[in-house]
Amino acid sequence: MRVRVKGSLLAALAFFPNVKAANDYAAILEVLKSIDNKLVESQLSPSLQNTSHSIPEGEMLFLSFYLDSNYLGEVIAIKSKSGAWLELSSFFGSFDFAIQRSVSGYDGWFINIDNKFTFDEKSLTAEIAGQTVAINEQEFYKDQDDIYIDMAVLASWFSLELTADYGAQDVTVSSKHVLPIEAKLDRTRRAKRQFVVNKYATKPWKASPYRFLSSPLMDVQLGYQKSDAREGLNYSVLGSHDFAYMRSEYYFSGRQSDVLNQSRLTLSRDDEQAQLLGTLQASQFEIGDVTATRVGGLHQNQLARGVKISNAPLDTLLDQNRISITGEVQNGWDVELYQNGVLVEQKFDSNDGRYLFENINLLVGLNEFEIILYGPQGQVEKRTQQYFIDGSALESGQGVYEVSVTQQGHRVFDDKQYQIGALGWLLSTRYEQGLSDTLSVYGATSVREGLTEGPKKVIAVGSNMTLADRFLVNASYEQDDFSQSRLELVTRAKLLQQAMRLHYKRVTKNTSVNFADKNTTTQANLGLEFSGNIMSRQYGRLNYRNALSYTQYQNQSGSKTFTNSLNYMTGRYSLGNQLSWSKSSDGILSSLGSSQVQARFGQIYSRLSVNYMLKPDRDITSYSAEFYTNLMASLQAQLTYTSSVDSDLDTTKLALSWQTDDFSMNTSMSYNSDDHWQFGIFGRFSIGYNAMHNSYFTSRRSLTQSGSTLVRVFLDGNDNGRLDEGETLVEDVKVKAVQAHRHGLTNIQGVAELTGMLANRKTDIELDEQSINDPFLVPRNSGISITPRAGYVEYVDFPLVNASEVEGTIYAQRGKVLPYAKVNLLDEDGKLVAQTESAFDGYYLFTGLKPGQYVAQVDEAQLQQKNLKATQTVMVELPNEGSVLSGVDLSLLEMDKFNGVFSSLGEFSSLSILKTYFVLINKRLKNLPGYNPFYFTDSNSGKYILAVSYSVQPSKEVNKMCEWVAQRGLSCEVKQTLIKY
Known part of the structure; x- marks a missing residue:
């Protein structure tokens, strides 16, 4: 809509110098009014449409979960036809379920330790408190390493009622059980806050240019x-x-x-x-x-x-x-x-x-x-x-x-x-x-x-x-x-x-x-x-x-080949078979095949394979059996048995795998029927260099095939955005790469490691303010966005500043206080940075404010509703070291008003359109006697009215002004109204 409106304005402006006829300016007014109406419609339409249907399938959402008006956290979701798929790690984290990612899917327990839970992503099967359930392909979604399950399925698994408002991106939770998160909420109350994140990064972008020499990975x-x-x-x-x-x-x-x-x-x-x-x-x-x-x-x-x-x-x-x-x-x-x-x-x-x-x-x-x-x-x-x-x-x-x-x-x-x-x-x-x-x-x-x-x-x-x-x-x-x-x-x-x-x-x-x-x-x-x-x-x-194939060789008869591949998954089982039939040019028929069966029995995952021949002889050529299980959360075991019928050789192998966040260690021992044995031990890790502190960091994720970011969090004492000597590094702050679905905590050096980010996908980097232990520290900025590059380490500084508080009272005339009024705090550019509401006694309070200069004012819409106006501009300056400013009072007066007549040049829903129109016509009218242009807001319609003269009582001067305006090809109308100022 913006592009079209801009184009319409440019077209109108280009037309003005060539206007000759007097009535063309009236046409211009109608064009501007039409544009103005479209602007208003475009601003209103999002709230009028059914947002749940307007969100396209596949759109990424960040759903805020609430339990009895208590904020639980954000759950990553992807819109589906019937509702949404929820990302499991963020879902379990919001409810404080003790369920963690495993090699095969997820393992853990919920509500009490007897309620065991496992999910196997290969067989699409879950075991919930002793019961086995399966889901179909439409209820499962996977993106990179992240697993998503349909919202309705998760609600049935854990006996929850989940009511989603996709427009607000909120989900209301109710449960017949007492959830662990409820007890936690009783101890630490978290304020409800909206968290609506677009699929695309929106923070100011930081380029990642190629360098002569970057940190090695x-x-x-x-x-x-x-x-x-x-x-x-x-x-x-x-x-x-x-x-x-x-x-x-x-x-x-x-x-x-x-x-x-x-x-x-x-x-x-x-x-x-x-x-x-x-x-x-x-x-x-x-x-x-x-x-x-x-x-x-x-x-x-x-x-x-x-x-x-x-x-x-x-x-x-x-x-x-x-x-x-x-x-x-x-x-x-x-x-x-x-x-x-x-x-x-x-x-x-x-x-x-x-x-x-x-x-x-x-x-x-x-x-x-x-x-x-x-x-x-x-x-x-x-x-x-x-x-x-x-x-x-x-x-x-x-x-x-x-x-x-x-x-x-x-x-x-x-x-x-x-x-x-x-x-x-x-x-x-x-x-x-x-x-x-x-x-x-x-x-x-x-x-x-x-x-x-x-x-x-x-x-x-x-x-x-x-x-x-x-x-x-x-x-x-x-x-x-x-x-x-x-x-x-x-x-x-x-x-x-x-x-x-x-x-x-x-x-x-x-x-x-x-x-x-x-x-x-x-x-x-x-x-x-x-x-x-x-x-x-x-x-x-x-x-x-x-696949059916026919091959014709020069001067020979042709050969035929047919291959069939099947893969069937149901519940905890997966079956696959590949079969090939071929008939050579000399008429010899041969057929080879291979079958695989994968299944989970409790905590044991198994994989069976058989290679066989159907033609010219029917025989099994080899077979193998593999069994995997989790001995502990970070320790897995594998037993493999392989038999080759052709060579009459049987092999047994036992392997153990130990995984941490920094590395993985694997050992294996094998023995075959020819009395040959083998032992092996392997270690895998990824290592990168941290140029911020001349140190190294490790990960079991591959660092060379994905993007990595090191985020340093520190207290910026002088508010210059840089880490200076003597400034404190901050530990245990949660840092998030939003669109990359990665997060980490800062270490003792104040650095959080975000690894395994998808290359060339733009993502926002921001702090979780709830994780900052000191309530008087706030981020200096809302974050940045980056585009990760494979095999490249991006460095991001995230300064914290000392927060300040501002408090005061709102007074109306004759010492009366103004209760329940919205108070806005604007920065030097006039941008709204905070809003609060006064209490019953007119008292208001702002907390968590960054250093800088601000203007405090009562919301303009409420002033209009209450027929009040501000008497002065209240400036607030907050120092770098933080402060509590008391007595920042706001004084208001009742608006002056009169019931009179005025010469109206038009009504507009947008103030910017009114000003554009005024600039275009002012040159033609500024020499008129008694010309005194002004605008005001109609209290009934809420529209902006452009006027050029007014009088308390009906007068010839107001009527005469409209006549002069009409002679110059502009529309004008004498109206009567209550004007407040």
Whole structure:
């Protein structure tokens, strides 16, 4: 609304110099009145509409919970169709339930210690005071590591009545039981306060520019292994920090016999405004070990040393057909990739510090990827990524490029492991142009120099289009200089809520060993894939993926393949199965499969896996059983048994995991049927440098893959916003990163650590004033907002100042006091900073005021209602050391009034519109005899009235003034009213 109003005003102002006709000014008045009415409507509409329906699904809320008018706390929530999902940690914290986050979900008790509670996020099952209940997928939501449950479900679990007012973002609580929080409230009463936070950060923004050298952050894994055959130490380090005004990422690993056997280094810089490298207007720049620009699917490029530049928007996924999922992981970990609940691919025993799932097909609609990482000692970690595919990634006229130059076969820290031959220098480029909002085309090419044999040039073209707002069509073709080519056509759609993908691919490859002879063979593939959700009800949900493929080889009959993946979850159980049938070109039929069962029995979580063969023989090839349990809150145990039928080898492994906020320690012992044994101990922690105090801080969360902020809280004695020598650091103050859902307490150095914040998501940083132990200390400012960067430490100072109090009495005429009147305190800029109400005897009190100059005044609306006016401006100056100012009295007089007539130039609901109109017409009227412009507020309508003359009794002068005004093309009307001033 503001933009449109501003535009209307500018249009009106631009029109005024050209006005010739007298009646145009009357038209201008009508335009301004219309704008004025729209302003009033826009200000009133929020209170008139049904806010619960206007809040969109998926909007983040901060709900204030109240029990018998007592404020319990804020609970993070996300709006759903039927109500809201509540974040469990903040929900349990508001009620003082002794329930904590665990590896599998949540564990603890509520109300009394006999009421045990557990929740398993894998099976979506809760055990509540001995009863097992399950929830369906629509009642569960997960964002990063935070778990949300439907409000109605939580109310039934804990026998609560929760009544939500989404407009005010309040929830009223009642319970048939006496809640622990009620006893606490009796001891320490907390004042009711509104806490309405938008999904978006609103505090003044603090930039986080790249630095020449920032605080280093490292994720470290140290291990020792001993077996009947050998023993040794090993390590791996993932590091990140700013260097040379770029972000540096490095990885090193080694073992006792080979100190450095893996390494990687990349320097990069991102810019949302795409202002990097001058005229190149790049948004991304990488140098070091980079992956070359992807030209097509004919050739795969390695991670190699070089440089890469792109102007693609940071939040845009250009390739809407397929994606590569990659991330950092320590050595020896296994990784599983799930897409929309179905297992897609697995990577075992990572050894280069990262996982990479290449060319994963994207489906129409939501693509939710879950990456589960399994450590060698039983650790389990989860990561999620979401992509929504609904059409072309580019708008009409938008163009993006990416270019890279790499030396294939070499890395920054060259090692014999990477020197795999003279693969030459590779120049790769790609450019895509949006022809319309539904159609884009691209071209890509690569040129290689220094390669002794093989393809040196590749060219590719393609297009992405949306048809009938339903079908996504991708076409691509590429060819190199050795007559090798690749053609692919893909059509995707969502039919009956199921994702469909139809593709045709034809690849021509060179069959010569040394590429000297350009002998080629052609392979064509036609495939159809369906996936989605078959069932999602309270007794279970079933996800599936079916893929049928036919492959035709040159001069041969074709082969057929059918794969089916199912994942069923109900209550405490989860079942999965992957089955593949294939028939080769010579008619041989084979079938392989794998099944998994996951279940929870009380405090024990189990995972069973079976690999089997159906064709040509029916047999089990291997099976395994894993059992997890929490021995204590921070100590977990795992028992694993694996049997390989093919090799007749059985293995048993026992692992213990100890986790604290600062580190995790894992041990494992294994023994197999060949009398081989192994023992291992591993420690994992992340370490960062605190430049404020030249110290280090640690965390078991990864610091290199997320943002970190160190917040220092101190008493600012001289109110200059800086920590000066001798000023006191404040301990045990709660600091919150609101939109990042992180919080921490300041330590003895006055520093709170906020780690694990989502990168590139803006968040407010603020203090919880209730946590400040000294009631005479208040924050100097309301907070700031930052945009965290992965692998970067942001430093924030939060000064506290000595609070002051102001008290006084409100007097009306003849010594009478004014009870129950609103008193406002305004700062030097006229901004309202505090408001209170006088008592029955006219006494008022302000507390928790920061140093500075203020003006105290009775609320203008109440003065109008009571026909009173202020006699003077009351200034208040509060010192840095804090003070109690008494006797700040406010004196009021009854308004003068008369019943008379006046010449009215118009009525306005907005004072700013009235003043704008007055500026426009004043030049035409200021020479009129008796011209005395003024405005006042009508006591009945509340509107502002612009007048130019008045008289106690009807007079010819007032009528004459209106005649003169009308002669100048302006509207004027003689009116009679009671005027107060």
